[in-house]
Amino acid sequence: TQLLEQSPQFLxxxxxxxxxxxxxxxxxxxxxxxxxxxxxxxxxxxxxVVTGGEVKKLKRLTFQxxxxxxxxxxxxxxxxxxxxxxxxxxxxxxxxxTFGKGTMLLVSP
Amino acid sequence: DTAxxxxxxxxxxxxxxxKSIKCEQxxxxxxxxxxxxxSKKFLKIMFSYNNKELIINETVPNRxxxxxxxxxHLNLHINSLELGDSAVYFCASSQDFGGGNExxxxxxxTQLSVL
Numbered sequence: 001t002q003l004l005e006q007s008p009q010f011l012x013x014x015x016x017x018x019x020x021x022x023x024x025x026x027x028x029x030x031x032x033x034x035x036x037x038x039x040x041x042x043x044x045x046x047x048x049v050v051t052g053g054e055v056k057k058l059k060r061l062t063f064q065x066x067x068x069x070x071x072x073x074x075x076x077x078x079x080x081x082x083x084x085x086x087x088x089x090x091x092x093x094x095x096x097x098t099f100g101k102g103t104m105l106l107v108s109p
Numbered sequence: 110d111t112a113x114x115x116x117x118x119x120x121x122x123x124x125x126x127x128k129s130i131k132c133e134q135x136x137x138x139x140x141x142x143x144x145x146x147x148s149k150k151f152l153k154i155m156f157s158y159n160n161k162e163l164i165i166n167e168t169v170p171n172r173x174x175x176x177x178x179x180x181x182h183l184n185l186h187i188n189s190l191e192l193g194d195s196a197v198y199f200c201a202s203s204q205d206f207g208g209g210n211e212x213x214x215x216x217x218x219t220q221l222s223v224l
Binding site for chain 1: 214
């Protein structure tokens, strides 16, 4: 059973489009993290959301934590080729940081 | 300066061989980890050490043996390599162990291919 479900698994869009990726669970999390992994590199932490309903912005990226702290979304405005990568959400499961399977985003010029 | 560095970047070897991957962090963090990322990009924790002490040991074959000579280093030794061990192995560190809420800093990975 995958505790953190991410959707879609793969997303291919044109530069300038907007997109949203989702991270869902039946469990309540004290916090959720979002990482981005570029090809050939390790994941890099983008943001941590802690409070239910919290919204955090990082330039063109907007992260939201669900009110019940069971889900989160990442919205990218006007995507650019530099946004290409694997987006991973992660949360504490049995005191271990556990990752979802990720959303692979490809932004074409 | 690279914060978390692991070597080698690529490792190609035959089944049955023994190999090691080294990891060092210069962030002054207390906790280090090994994660395995499979061909479907699923990232799964293997081990965690806090101040040189093993704190997490997931269901990993005992052919995998981590060693932490000091809190800045966490090496991974693998005996009798099998085809299924082929994956990308990531070292990571965090300021301390946060019970799953820690913020991780990852190395750039070691791509292991077992032939």
